[in-house]
Amino acid sequence: MSLMVRILVGVVAGGLLGGAGLWLGNAAETSGAAQLAAASTTSAAAADEPEWIPGGGIRFASTVLHPAAMALEDGVAEFAYELVPLGARSGELPVVLPEEWVLRTRSGDAYMAATPPPQARSDGTAAPVAAAVRFTDLPATVGRVDLVEVAVVGWRVAVPVETELEMPSRTGSSVRLHDGTTITLATTIEQDSGTILDFDVTVPPDVWRETEQNPFGRSNTFRGGGPGWLSAASTIAGTGGGGGSTGFQLRWSERTVPASIRIVYTTVAWAPLDATVVVGGEALDG
Amino acid sequence: MADGTGFSEILRSPLDEPGRPGVWWPVLAGMIVGGLVVVGGYTVARSDAGAAASTSSTATVAGQSGATTGLGDVPFPPGYETVSDVVAARPEYAIKVGGELFVAVATVIRRGFDASGVTLDGGSWTLETGTGELLTSTAVVSDPLLPGVVSVVFPDPGDAGLERLRLIERWEPDGREGSETVAVDGAAGEWDELASVDLGGGVTLEVTRLELTERGGIAEWSLTGSPLGGDVAVFVTARREGQDLGSYFSSTGFFLQRRVVRPATEGVVVLTRAEGGGELGDVAVATDLLVEVSATLLTSFPADVAFDVTGLVVATP
Numbered sequence: 001m002s003l004m005v006r007i008l009v010g011v012v013a014g015g016l017l018g019g020a021g022l023w024l025g026n027a028a029e030t031s032g033a034a035q036l037a038a039a040s041t042t043s044a045a046a047a048d049e050p051e052w053i054p055g056g057g058i059r060f061a062s063t064v065l066h067p068a069a070m071a072l073e074d075g076v077a078e079f080a081y082e083l084v085p086l087g088a089r090s091g092e093l094p095v096v097l098p099e100e101w102v103l104r105t106r107s108g109d110a111y112m113a114a115t116p117p118p119q120a121r122s123d124g125t126a127a128p129v130a131a132a133v134r135f136t137d138l139p140a141t142v143g144r145v146d147l148v149e150v151a152v153v154g155w156r157v158a159v160p161v162e163t164e165l166e167m168p169s170r171t172g173s174s175v176r177l178h179d180g181t182t183i184t185l186a187t188t189i190e191q192d193s194g195t196i197l198d199f200d201v202t203v204p205p206d207v208w209r210e211t212e213q214n215p216f217g218r219s220n221t222f223r224g225g226g227p228g229w230l231s232a233a234s235t236i237a238g239t240g241g242g243g244g245s246t247g248f249q250l251r252w253s254e255r256t257v258p259a260s261i262r263i264v265y266t267t268v269a270w271a272p273l274d275a276t277v278v279v280g281g282e283a284l285d286g
Numbered sequence: 287m288a289d290g291t292g293f294s295e296i297l298r299s300p301l302d303e304p305g306r307p308g309v310w311w312p313v314l315a316g317m318i319v320g321g322l323v324v325v326g327g328y329t330v331a332r333s334d335a336g337a338a339a340s341t342s343s344t345a346t347v348a349g350q351s352g353a354t355t356g357l358g359d360v361p362f363p364p365g366y367e368t369v370s371d372v373v374a375a376r377p378e379y380a381i382k383v384g385g386e387l388f389v390a391v392a393t394v395i396r397r398g399f400d401a402s403g404v405t406l407d408g409g410s411w412t413l414e415t416g417t418g419e420l421l422t423s424t425a426v427v428s429d430p431l432l433p434g435v436v437s438v439v440f441p442d443p444g445d446a447g448l449e450r451l452r453l454i455e456r457w458e459p460d461g462r463e464g465s466e467t468v469a470v471d472g473a474a475g476e477w478d479e480l481a482s483v484d485l486g487g488g489v490t491l492e493v494t495r496l497e498l499t500e501r502g503g504i505a506e507w508s509l510t511g512s513p514l515g516g517d518v519a520v521f522v523t524a525r526r527e528g529q530d531l532g533s534y535f536s537s538t539g540f541f542l543q544r545r546v547v548r549p550a551t552e553g554v555v556v557l558t559r560a561e562g563g564g565e566l567g568d569v570a571v572a573t574d575l576l577v578e579v580s581a582t583l584l585t586s587f588p589a590d591v592a593f594d595v596t597g598l599v600v601a602t603p
Contacts, residue, residue, distance in 0.1 A: 061365075061378055062392035086394050087395040093434070159388055160390070160432070161388050266429075271603075
C-alpha cells in the first residue's frame with residue numbers, strides 16, 4: 001500500500017473514530033429520563049422540537065411528558081413522570097393530561113392502570129406536575145428487563161365551559177347541569193338589603209370533577225345571570241373528588257325574588273380523548 | 287561515489303521495511319489529522335449554533351415590548367398555526383353544551399415572553415360547517431387557572447359537521463383607570479352627565495347617568511376615543527364634607543367574568559352597596575361623589591388564521 005493511500009486510510013479512520021467519540025459524548029450527556037424518551041416509537045422525537053422541548057420529552061398535543069424513573073418491586077411497577085405545558089407562561093399548567101396507561105412486557109402481556117388528576121406544584125421552580133402511575137399484579141417472574149413499553153392510551157383535555165340556566169326561585173327547586181351536577185335552592189332569607197339565596201350542590205362521583213386540593217378543577221363558579229344580583233360569584237367548596245354535597249350563596253338586590261332566576265355556571269370539562277402515545281420503550285430495562 | 291542502491295537506501299525510511307513495527311505510521315498520522323478535523327469542525331459548528339440560539343433569545347426578549355423582528359426563525363411546533371409572532375394555537379377538542387358548541391383551542395406562548403396581553407382571551411372567529419354554513423363566534427371562555435386553553439363559543443351546528451375554524455380578529459386588553467370627584471345634592475339620588483373621566487391616550491369615559499339607592503344602584507357609561515371599546519367597572523364613594531358615607535361597586539369586570547363577548551363603547555353596570563359602608567340612607571346627605579372607573583379597553587388586531595377541524599373530536603356530555 002502506498003504512502004498516500006495509507007495516509008488517506010488514516011484520515012478516514014480518524015474521522016470515523018472522532019465522530020463516534022463525539023456521538024458517544026453527546027449520548028452520555030443525556031439523562032436516563034431522556035433515554036426513556038428517546039425510546040419512544042410513536043411520539044414526536046425531542047430532537048425535532050428542541051426549542052420547545054428542552055431536555056427531551058415526549059409531546060402530545062400541548063403537553064410534554066418527561067419520563068423520570070421506572071421501578072419494580074413486589075409485583076408493582078411504578079413509572080414516574082413530569083408534565084409541562086408546551087408554552088412558556090409563568091406558572092402555567094398543562095391542559096392535556098394522561099389518564100389511562102398500559103405497560104407491556106417482553107412476553108406480550110399488558111397491564112392497565114389509570115391516574116387521577118395530578119396535583120399541581122405551585123412554587124413555580126420545577127415542572128408544574130410530577131406524578132407516577134402504578135401497574136399492579138405483575139407476576140413475580142417479571143423482572144426489570146421484561147418491561148419493554150409504557151404507553152398512555154387515554155387522555156383528558158381541558159375545555160372551559162360556561163352555561164346559563166333558568167330555574168324557579170321556589171325553595172326546593174332543583175336543576176341538573178350538563179355535567180351531572182345538581183343544584184337545589186335550599187333556603188331564601190329576606191334582609192333589609194335584599195335576599196340571600198342558599199343553594200345546595202350535588203356533584204357526581206368523578207375524580208375528574210373537582211377536588212379540594214387540586215387546582216386543575218378548583219375554579220368552578222356560580223353567579224347570578226342578568227341584573228339584580230348583588231354578589232359577584234360563588235365558588236363551589238371542595239368536594240374531595242368522590243362526589244358529595246356542598247353549596248354556594250347568591251344575593252338578590254330586592255326583598256322580592258322573581259319567580260324565575262338565571263344562574264351562570266362556569267367550569268372546566270375534562271373531556272376524554274383516546275390516543276396512544278408510547279412514553280417509555282426499550283430503555284425501560286436500564 | 288555511491289551507487290543507485292545506496293541512494294535508494296538513503297531515501298528509504300526504516301518504517302518501510304516489510305515486517306518492521308511502525309510501518310502504518312501514515313495511517314496513524316492520518317487518523318490523528320482526521321480526528322482533529324472532525325472534532326474541530328464540530329466545535330466550530332456548535333459555537334455557531336450557540337450564537338444563533340443566543341441571537342434568537344435576545345430577539346425574543348426584545349419582542350416583549352412588541353418588537354417582532356427576528357422571531358420567525360424558530361417555528362412553532364407542528365400542528366400549531368401562528369397567530370402572531372408570540373402566540374400559536376391549535377384546536378384540541380369540542381363539546382356541545384346547552385345549545386352551544388365550545389371549541390377548545392390550546393395556545394402556546396414563545397419562551398421568554400410575558401404572556402400578559404398576548405393571549406387569545408378575546409377575538410372574533412368563524413366556523414365553517416360541513417354544509418357550508420358560516421357561523422360567527424358569540425364568546426370566548428377561559429379559565430384563569432388554565433391560561434393555555436380557551437373555548438371559542440358558537441351556536442350548535444347540529445349534525446352539520448365541522449370544516450374550518452378561522453380567527454379573523456384578535457383582541458388584546460389594555461387596562462386604564464381614572465377618577466373624578468363631583469359635587470352633588472345627595473337627596474336627588476340620580477344624576478345625568480355626572481362625570482367625564484380622562485383615561486389617557488385620548489380615551490374618555492363618561493358616566494352618563496348614575497342612580498343610587500340604599501341598597502345599590504346603576505351606572506350608565508360611554509367611551510370615546512376607543513374604537514372597539516371594552517368593559518368598565520365603576521366604584522362610587524358618597525361623601526359629606528370629606529367624610530365617607532358609603533361606597534358602591536360594580537360586581538364584575540370584563541375579564542373576571544371569563545366569558546368575553548363583543549366589546550362595547552357604552553353600557554350599564556349594576557352597583558352593589560359595600561358592606562359596612564355606613565348607615566343606610568347616608569347617600570341622601572352626600573355633598574360630593576368620588577367616581578372611580580376601571581376600564582379594560584380592547585385593541586383589535588386583524589388576523590387570518592385558519593385551522594382544519596374536519597377531524598376534531600366533538601363530544602356531547
